[in-house]
Structure formats: C-alpha cells, structure tokens
Amino acid sequence: MTVGIVGAGPVGLTYAVGLAKKGFGVQVVDIDKNKINSLRGGKVPFYEKGLEEALSQAIILGTIAFWDQWNLDTLPDIWIICVGTPEGKDGRADLRFYKGALSSLVPFLKNQAIVINKSTVPLGTAQMADAFFKTQVPDKKIFVLSNPEFLAQGKSMEDFWDPQRIVIGQGHPEEFVRKSLEEIYGWAKCPFVWTDWNTAELIKYASNAYLATQISFINSIAGICESIGADVTEVAAAMKLDDRIGKKAFLGAGLGYGGSCFSKDIQSLISLGKETGAAVELLEAVDHMNDKQIRRFISKITGALGGDITGKTIAIWGLAFKPHTDDLRSAPSIEIIDSLESLGAKVRAYDPKVGEKILARCPGVRVCSSAGEAASGADCIALCTQWEEFRDVSFEELAASVRSPILVDGRNQFDKELLAGLGWKYISIGR
Ligand SMILES: NC(=O)c1ccc[n+]([C@@H]2O[C@H](COP(=O)([O-])OP(=O)(O)OC[C@H]3O[C@@H](n4cnc5c(N)ncnc54)[C@H](O)[C@@H]3O)[C@@H](O)[C@H]2O)c1
Known part of the structure; x- marks a missing residue:
C-alpha cells in the first residue's frame, strides 16, 4: 500500500517517517520548498526528539520521497492530510491550507482512494470534503475519513508507535476502508474507535x-x-x-x-x-484563566524587583512552549518577553533548542548559549520552560554570578526550601 502525506510539520513528518519505516511507500508533499530541500538532505528543519534519526533510517530504507510541488508521478492508495489549521478570524479555524490541499489532491486521486483528515478540523469538514470530491471527481469513488491526531510534540515518535486510541470517523462504512486502515495502523495495540465524521472531529x-x-x-x-x-x-x-x-x-x-x-x-x-x-x-473561562496566568507571572517578576523594572536585566530560562521541541507557536515566553521589554527591562534568554529563532519574534533579546550565561549579571531569572537541564544548575554557584539571587519559577520546578536555604528569593506558582 502506498501513502501520500500532505504537509510535513510535526504531525505529517512523524507519520511519513513512521510509515516509511513500516515499509509503506511514502510520498510527502509540502508547499514549503526550503522544508522539502532540507528533508531531502536528511535534516528536519525544526526540533522534535527522535525525528531526525527516524528520517535518516527512512531515507536509507528508500521508502520515502519528498515533493515541493504537486507533481507526483504515482498515485498513492491513501492520502493523509496534515496541513496546519491555525486560528482564523473570530476564533474559527482557518481552513485555507486545508482547502488548498483538497484542491491540489484532485488530479492525484485514483479510484477508491482513501483521504484521511488528520489535521484538526471543525465539525462538518469531512462532510464538506466528501461533497467536494463528489463534484470534482464524480467518476471516482473517494473515501473521506476523519482520523484526528493525538500525538504530543516533544514525544511525537513515541506517541506514533504507542498511540492510546485511534479514532476513525466514516461517512459511509465500507469493509475495504476498514481493512486498509487496520493495515496502515497494523502495529497499534490500542482500541480503535469507529464512528461517524462529526463525532470523530468532536472527539479531538x-x-x-x-x-x-x-x-x-x-x-x-x-x-x-x-x-x-x-x-x-x-x-x-x-x-x-x-x-x-x-x-x-x-x-x-x-x-x-x-x-x-x-x-x-x-x-x-x-x-x-x-x-x-x-x-x-466554561471554555471561555478556561481561555480567560490562561491569559490571566501570564499577566500574574509578569506581576510576580515586577513585584520581586520592587515594582519598577526599568533598566533591570531579566534572564529567561526556556522559550519553547514546552520541553523537547523548539516550537514557539503561542509560547508564553513571547508575551512575557514583550511585556518585560515594554516595561523597560533588558531580556537575555537561553533555551536548549530555540536559539536565535527567537529573534524573528523578539529581536531585542540577547540570545545566550547556556543558563549560566543568561543568568550572569541578571537582576532576576524567570523560568518559562521546564527543560530538565535547568534542574542540574548549581544555585549555590550561580548566586555568585547574578546581580540579585531572585528566581521566578513559572513551572514549579524547584524545591522552595532548598533555594531559600541558599539565600535565593524564590517565587513560584501557588506555593
Ligand atoms: N503539532 C501538534 O502537536 C499536533 C498534534 C495533533 C494534531 N495536530 C493538528 O495537525 C495539523 C498539523 O499540525 P502541524 O503542527 O504538523 O502543522 P504545521 O503547520 O507545523 O505544518 C503543516 C505543513 O503543511 C504545509 N502545507 C500547507 N498547505 C499545504 C498544501 N496545500 N500542500 C502541501 N503542504 C501544505 C505547510 O507548509 C507546513 O509545512 C493541525 O491541524 C494541528 O492542529 C497538531
């Protein structure tokens, strides 16, 4: 069975290399030329633990091919759509990339092709895709499935090999489709949830x-x-x-x-x-609480520094939205840096994987190459991402290089008594 993957982000690339490793012939299409060039050379252009090693293995096996344009020479049996579905106007999902993918797929659909929606899409999207193909390729039978993805960035390969459930929404159940999906997910030991399109979309x-x-x-x-x-x-x-x-x-x-x-x-x-x-x-309150949490963190920093942070140097430890990734999408660190800078502070930052990528979003930051370098001469350290290496820092030694031993911990990573015992002013969340 051959598989086409549309979109080589964390989700698409994880599936591409995982399925290639399982021996399926995989073709990956992404409209980002730079990304495809980098992938052809065995380099993953973002950090995701274990993905680059898995890509090298797939390249050696010869079961994976990359396309930067829609010009494939063979038609896969199964297409898996993994394009981004960012927040659009009024909070609705922006389906621009998804609709673009559907249109691009049209010339590359064989009869009885299966088109899987792995992108997170609003209710009714699979139904819309089904209607679209019925008008665009009326002479072919296309099976649209909603098969949302639950992997977590930072451990995407782990989650790929050991999923907790596989949800598949169908419009018109067919034995052939069921068998194909069971073959694709042949390694998965978890429960399969077979349901309808809308229910699958809502489960995600x-x-x-x-x-x-x-x-x-x-x-x-x-x-x-x-x-x-x-x-x-x-x-x-x-x-x-x-x-x-x-x-x-x-x-x-x-x-x-x-x-x-x-x-x-x-x-x-x-x-x-x-x-x-x-x-x-309830969901509005969840969202509101999340926004508020960042503002409370900034108040903790300013409060720890006596209210006025003009001219103060603040070291940010961790920039990615979570450890084991370099993804900055909606990372709290960005809003925190913006606020601190607007209040007059100078920001130095260290993240084990983000590096200079932060400058595209926060150009005023001084990027450092270690936690110690960021903290050196700082008036306050603010921990934003709980990378393990921060737990190995010797706060006893660090106290000698900071301007004032203040640590505001946004992830409750440290023992408060231990830090207080070492003379640090330690402020965390809810403790
Ligand atoms: N990132 C996650 O942890 C995660 C987990 C579960 C589900 N999801 C969902 O999976 C989807 C993909 O997420 P992601 O983070 O991998 O996305 P991403 O935005 O990082 O990557 C998507 C890729 O699709 C490419 N693309 C866009 N339009 C295209 C087209 N018409 N043809 C070919 N390529 C195209 C883009 O260039 C990009 O490289 C989203 O809907 C997301 O909500 C993401």
Whole structure:
C-alpha cells in the first residue's frame, strides 16, 4: 500500500517517517520548498526528539520521497492530510491550507482512494470534503475519513508507535476502508474507535479542551493556594491519587498552556458554540484563566524587583512552549518577553533548542548559549520552560554570578526550601 502525506510539520513528518519505516511507500508533499530541500538532505528543519534519526533510517530504507510541488508521478492508495489549521478570524479555524490541499489532491486521486483528515478540523469538514470530491471527481469513488491526531510534540515518535486510541470517523462504512486502515495502523495495540465524521472531529476538540480545562483549573486552585497559604503541588499530587482524576492528569500549575493546538482548538469550539447557541461559558473561562496566568507571572517578576523594572536585566530560562521541541507557536515566553521589554527591562534568554529563532519574534533579546550565561549579571531569572537541564544548575554557584539571587519559577520546578536555604528569593506558582 502506498501513502501520500500532505504537509510535513510535526504531525505529517512523524507519520511519513513512521510509515516509511513500516515499509509503506511514502510520498510527502509540502508547499514549503526550503522544508522539502532540507528533508531531502536528511535534516528536519525544526526540533522534535527522535525525528531526525527516524528520517535518516527512512531515507536509507528508500521508502520515502519528498515533493515541493504537486507533481507526483504515482498515485498513492491513501492520502493523509496534515496541513496546519491555525486560528482564523473570530476564533474559527482557518481552513485555507486545508482547502488548498483538497484542491491540489484532485488530479492525484485514483479510484477508491482513501483521504484521511488528520489535521484538526471543525465539525462538518469531512462532510464538506466528501461533497467536494463528489463534484470534482464524480467518476471516482473517494473515501473521506476523519482520523484526528493525538500525538504530543516533544514525544511525537513515541506517541506514533504507542498511540492510546485511534479514532476513525466514516461517512459511509465500507469493509475495504476498514481493512486498509487496520493495515496502515497494523502495529497499534490500542482500541480503535469507529464512528461517524462529526463525532470523530468532536472527539479531538473535546480532548484538547478537556486537557486545557485541567490546566486552567489547577491554575485557578494555585491562585487560591497563594491567597490562603497552601501548596498547589501537594494539592495536585493528592488529587491524582484518586482514580477518577488519574495519575497522569494535567494538573501542573504554571504559566498555562501554549503551543499550536490548545488555544486555537478552544477558540474554535467557542466560536462553534456561539454559532449554534451551545453553552460555551466554561471554555471561555478556561481561555480567560490562561491569559490571566501570564499577566500574574509578569506581576510576580515586577513585584520581586520592587515594582519598577526599568533598566533591570531579566534572564529567561526556556522559550519553547514546552520541553523537547523548539516550537514557539503561542509560547508564553513571547508575551512575557514583550511585556518585560515594554516595561523597560533588558531580556537575555537561553533555551536548549530555540536559539536565535527567537529573534524573528523578539529581536531585542540577547540570545545566550547556556543558563549560566543568561543568568550572569541578571537582576532576576524567570523560568518559562521546564527543560530538565535547568534542574542540574548549581544555585549555590550561580548566586555568585547574578546581580540579585531572585528566581521566578513559572513551572514549579524547584524545591522552595532548598533555594531559600541558599539565600535565593524564590517565587513560584501557588506555593
Ligand atoms: N503539532 C501538534 O502537536 C499536533 C498534534 C495533533 C494534531 N495536530 C493538528 O495537525 C495539523 C498539523 O499540525 P502541524 O503542527 O504538523 O502543522 P504545521 O503547520 O507545523 O505544518 C503543516 C505543513 O503543511 C504545509 N502545507 C500547507 N498547505 C499545504 C498544501 N496545500 N500542500 C502541501 N503542504 C501544505 C505547510 O507548509 C507546513 O509545512 C493541525 O491541524 C494541528 O492542529 C497538531
């Protein structure tokens, strides 16, 4: 069976290299020429743990090909659409790339081709694609499926090999389609959820909205902890002992969620609710709480420095929206840097993977090559991303190189008693 992947972002490339490794013939199309050139040379143009090694293996196997234009010479049996669906006007998902992909696919569809929507798309999109193909290629039978993706950046290959569920929404169930999908996902040991198009599309949005809700919930509890003098990390740890809540619950208080998915997916559900009249007040509160969390963090920094931060030097530790990626999409660090600079501070930053990429978004930042270099001479360190290497820093030694030993920890990474014992002013979230 041969597979065409449309879009070589974290999702598309993970599927491309994973399926190529499984021996499927994979053709990857992306309209970004630079990206395709880099991939042909075995270089992944963004950081995602394990992806570049997997790409090299697929290239050696000879089962993967890259196209920077829609000029493929063979027609795949299955197409997997993995293009971006960013937040558009009024919070709705912007389907520009998705619609572009559908149009480009038309000349490359064989009869009985399966077209899988892996991009996160609003309810009704699979139905719309089905109607589109019926008018554009009326002589061919095309099977559109909604098969949303649940992998997490930072561990996308891990999630690819060990998914927790595979959701497949069909319009018109067919045994041939079921068998093809079972072959494609041959390695997966998890439950397969077969459902209709709209339900599959909503499962994705509901899952992300629920995870985001847990984050805003615990941040709300963190605020209460601060007001009464309790420790949110202990509250969360004890909550997770309840099976109904679960030991993997998203209950880490901090800067809130970032990244390319949670925020836009919540916005998309809110706008859908407004269109349909469904109640979305809870989701609006989740979104509001998330915005507020960044403002509270900035107040903690300014408060720690006596209110006026004009001319102060602040070291930002971690820029990516989460560890093990260099993705800056909706990363809290960006809004934090913008605010600190607008209040007159000078910002130095270190992230193990982002490096100078931050300058495209925050040109005033001085990019440093280690946590220690960023902290040297700083009036305050603000931790934005919980990269493991920050936990190895010797705060005893660092105290000698900072201007003042102040650490504002946006991810509750450190032992507050230990830092206080070393003479640091340590401020975290909800503790
Ligand atoms: N990133 C994640 O962690 C994640 C997880 C689950 C689901 N998703 C969803 O999966 C989708 C893809 O996410 P991503 O982060 O990989 O996206 P991305 O924006 O990083 O990458 C998409 C790629 O598609 C390419 N593209 C756009 N239009 C094209 C076209 N017409 N033909 C060929 N290529 C085209 C772009 O050049 C880009 O390289 C989104 O809908 C997202 O919401 C993402």
